[in-house]
Amino acid sequence: MSPNSPSTNAEAILQCMHNKNVSFGDLFEALQKPLTVNDRDNMNRSLTENFAEDPLPWAFEIVQRELRREVNNLSQRQHGLHFNNGKATANFLEGSFMRKAAEKMGQESPLLWKLVTSLLDANAKGRRIANHQAKDGRAEKEALERIGNTSEGDLGDIGGDKDDCEDNDMETDSDKTVVCISIFLQSTNAKCNYLQSVLGLFYHSASVPEKVIETLAHAGLSISLSSIHRSVKSLSQEAMKKLQDSVRTLKTAFAYDNFDIHFKTSQPTLEHSDTFVSATSATAIPLHGVGDEQVLRCSQELWERDPINPSPRVTPVQVDINDLLEFHKCSEAAKPPSGPGKLNPSLERYAWHIRDILLSHGPPNFKNRFAKNLGEPEPINPIPIHKTNQIPCRAMNIKESTPDGNIEVVECLLRQGGIGEPADEAFDHTSDVDMSESVLLVHGDLLTKERLDSVRNSRSIEATPKRRFQFIIFVPGLFHFKMACADALWRTWIQPSASRTDANSLFQHVGILRPKETGKIGTNPGFRRMHDIIHHDIWASMLNCWALEAAERNPQWTTLEEFAKADPSWELIEEMSRSIVQKYVGTTPLISRERRKPEKERDDVFTNQILRNYNELLYLETSHAMNVGDIGRVEETFLQWIYIFRATGKHKYASQILRFMFNLRDVYSPELSQIIRHNWLCNPTGKPKGFRGVDWLVERNNLFTKVIYGGSGSNRTIEHIIEESVLIELFRDCHVTVENGFHLVHRTIRHHPPNMVRTLRRLGQQFAENAPHRFTPGRRADYQVPDKIAQGMSDIQMTKAIDPTDEEGEESAVGADDLIEDSE
Structure with missing residues (x-):
């Protein structure tokens, strides 16, 4: 076996x-x-x-x-x-x-x-x-x-x-x-x-x-x-159909702007030379909060009251300097305080910003204890938080820098949207929508407004509403308005050569904040640099005011750190912030009183500083109101900016903003004005503090079109850019989808805010050494900075004119850094 x-x-x-x-x-x-x-x-x-x-x-x-x-x-x-x-x-x-x-x-x-x-x-x-x-x-x-x-x-x-x-x-x-x-x-x-x-x-x-x-x-x-x-x-065809579906409701706004591209060749020849193209991009934004569609069917009613109408049925109402007085009477600054110990509503918002600076940039104890107490400034007319869904239009190889170019752009946008007048040759009676009775909101910068006004003036005798361009209600772009505000402060505080020598001048502070860029900032800083400089300077200034106010309340509170250790109550913080406004924020009446004093009794350095505090807090309030979407608070800042624009040579901005304020009050119906206000800003994220100017959205689209999704090599042509411009939002969604799906990091151009602790401390030492907030009778400054608000008021009263008296330069160019989203 x-x-x-x-x-x-x-x-x-x-x-x-x-x-x-x-x-x-x-x-x-x-x-x-x-x-x-x-x-x-x-x-x-x-x-x-x-x-x-x-x-x-x-x-x-x-x-x-x-x-x-x-x-x-x-x-x-x-x-x-x-x-x-x-x-x-x-x-x-x-x-x-x-x-x-x-x-x-x-x-x-x-x-x-x-x-x-x-x-x-x-x-x-x-x-x-x-x-x-x-x-x-x-x-x-x-x-x-x-x-x-x-x-x-x-x-x-x-x-x-x-x-x-x-x-x-x-x-x-x-x-x-x-x-x-x-x-x-x-x-x-x-x-x-x-x-x-x-x-x-x-x-x-x-x-x-x-x-x-x-x-x-x-x-x-x-x-x-x-x-x-x-x-x-296929996606392009679907995008165009989506655009038409939205525009044909006649409840969609347009926004457009030019963009320039330089197509370079490695070796230019007679046949293939470098090509510079000036084209136009546009986007459509469905209107938010339109309850009654009939509100937008007011084209004829507005035309009958239009000053350019050669045969008006009613007497046209036009703006004059008396309207400025009416706006003053209705402003928040003219209202009395809401209670004992409080300031008027306008100055109360400045006090809020001063508290916010203490919590955000002072000793950490304050933020840990009082973050929930801070809240937000009292709202006036906030836009409901919602996500703005834009529909990019196809870019156009049209130069928008002329009135004729704007005519082509607008007519092209109407064709893309599938709306027009039945008498038009291109009108498709089977699908296109008659827009003769309706108005369309069009967002853009100041130059676009001027060219469209020129078109409307020259076409006022045409026979139909569309040919007269009477359907356009132009809405000034608030992103470019914000850029104009920063530029006006640069013209006030940095541009004059005489203003730079004082030890406490803003230009001297630039040497601490941006020591390697003083030359650039002295000539043409651009929006982003000036925006940051204004914020950082007012932060350091207000922290110095807090230190002085604390020491005055208790000599043992020699620093903000010692003040924080004393565990002050929130009521005391509020009281001190209002006291700081009254002492160190130079409103026009306060500046006027200080400068009328005899020479031996006044302090030019102190007066310059409290005036700068007021200007910079005004900018903070404008920027913050825009970001949180409180369009009422944004409008409240217009009067001050109108005077500042007038005094700094930005006459056209002063004129256009005033005319638009007038139209919202006296020309448009209350319901139409509210629709305009609630669609003046957009919110691409749908989050609190996520509101931006609609023209900011267009500029961001330009960045995507030219730089990110514009093709490369032989594909980088104007034809390629135009063909795929309708897909920039889809491409962006595709990038986000892939980045999220594969858990990619470092995928944004938005940088983490820099650590400003040491820089603010160094700037605070400069404030302590020069003591600009300590009134010293007889102290002189090399340059007495004019109060541009008072100067603008005086200029308007003397000339009795609203319209500009001279021309100004082109709009400032927008760079990628200018589009960085920030909290202020």
């Missing part, structure tokens, strides 16, 4: 049981006990080693057949992983596509998901994940049952027990699993290309070279170039 025969082996087992004194009952009882994980692993390893030649191919064939079944099933259309490039829509970017794909794949193909995950984490020594288990094991159990019910026999459990596994959510590994399975699915079914389509559009919008895209397509990580182009064409 063979030594390895079954009979011999059985005898050996029986002899072993006899020697160990084990009965058959003991053997059966031991076999019924559940095996531990280690026992099972040892048994599986032993069985595999002893029977590797026979069961492994058989078992692998069963698993392979089940995995193929899962891939084939998952690649079918009903699972939502198909993408039709020829009929692409923007809906495919909704939600978190990687998370949804992972959930779908884990549910519909649990064995495939588990296999790929385990192969991606095969190194036991460097393993990041102990075990990947599906959160819901029912799908896996059903799959195993399908294998176990096959005629070849039951393989039993695969892997460990669910209860013994550690659930560790590793997003990066999940992403890799989705990518691998997506490659399997596209290889099985070419139409199952959801991930590849998203990535293909992402590569295209990021100006990835075509050779790289072709390589990625061959590797299964993108669709082909021709499919990408079909997707872009």
Whole structure:
């Protein structure tokens, strides 16, 4: 008998049981006990080693057949992983596509998901994940049952027990699993290309070279170039339809501005020279808060009262300097204090900013204790918080810098939107909408307003409302208004050479804040630099005022840190902030009184400083009101800025802002004025403090169009930019979707605010040394800074004129830094 025969082996087992004194009952009882994980692993390893030649191919064939079944099933259309490039829509970017794909794949193909995950984490020594288990094991159990019910026999459990596994959510590994399975699915079914389509559009919008895209397509990580182009064409058509659907409601505003691009060539020739193109971009913004559509059907009513109407039915109402007096009477500054110990509503907001500076930039104890007490300034007319959904229009190769160019731009926008007059040759009676009775809000900068006024004046004798351009209600862009405010303060405090020599001048402070940029700031600082300088200077100034006020209240409070240790009450903080306003904020009446004093009794340095505090707090209030969307508070600052603009040579801004204030009050109906006000700012994020000027949104679109999504190499042409300009918002959504799906970091141009502690401390030392807030009779300054508000008032009263008396330069250019979103 063979030594390895079954009979011999059985005898050996029986002899072993006899020697160990084990009965058959003991053997059966031991076999019924559940095996531990280690026992099972040892048994599986032993069985595999002893029977590797026979069961492994058989078992692998069963698993392979089940995995193929899962891939084939998952690649079918009903699972939502198909993408039709020829009929692409923007809906495919909704939600978190990687998370949804992972959930779908884990549910519909649990064995495939588990296999790929385990192969991606095969190194036991460097393993990041102990075990990947599906959160819901029912799908896996059903799959195993399908294998176990096959005629070849039951393989039993695969892997460990669910209860013994550690659930560790590793997003990066999940992403890799989705990518691998997506490659399997596209290889099985070419139409199952959801991930590849998203990535293909992402590569295209990021100006990835075509050779790289072709390589990625061959590797299964993108669709082909021709499919990408079909997707872009389909998405463009859908975008234009979305634009028309919105504009044809006649409840959509337009905003447009020019953008310049220089297409350079490496070696200019007669045939291919450098090309400078001045084009125009535009966007459409559905109006928020339009309850009654009839409010916007007032084109004829407004035309009958328009001063340029050659045959008005009623006497046109025009603005004059007497209206300034009426605006003063209705302003917040003219209202009495709301209670004992308080200031008028306008100065109360300045006191709020002074408290905010203490909490934000003073000792940390204040913010920790009083953050909830601070709140917000008293609102006047806040815009309801909502997310603004813009619809980019197709860019136009039209130079917008002339009146004729503006005519072309507006008519092109009306055609894109599918509205017009039935008498127009291009009017499609089957789908276009008659706009003859309606008005349209158009946002833009000051130069756009002037050119449109020129067009309306020259066309006032035309026969139809559209040809007269009477439907346009121009809304001044508040982002450019804010830039004009910063420029006016630069003209007041830095531009005059005589203003720079005083030790406490703003230019001397620039040497501390930006020591390497004094030359640039002295000539043409741009908006962003001046915006930051104003904020940083008023922060340091108000902290110095807080220190002085605290020391006056208690000589032991020699520093703000000592003041913080004393645990002052919030009531005391409020009282001190109002006292600071009264002492150190130079309103026009206060400045006038100080400067009428005899020379020996006045302090020029002190007066200059409190005047600068007032100007800078006015800018803070304007900026903060815009960001929180309180359009009423923004309007409250207009009167002061009108006078400052007039005194600093920005006459056109003064004139246009005053005329628009007048129109909101006396020309437009209250309902129309409220619609204009609530759509004067936009909120691209839908978050508090997320409001921006609509013209800011257009400038951001220009940045995306020219720099980010403008193509590269041979694709960077004006034709390419125009063709894909309608997709800039979709491309942006695509970038956000991919960045979120793959958990990318460092994906924004918005930088973390710099740590200003040491800089403010150094500037605070400058304030302490020069003591500009300590009144010293007889102290002289090299330059007595004019009160531009008083100067502007005097100029208007003397000339009796609202319109500008001279011309001013072009609008300031907007750079990428100017578009950085900030909290103020």
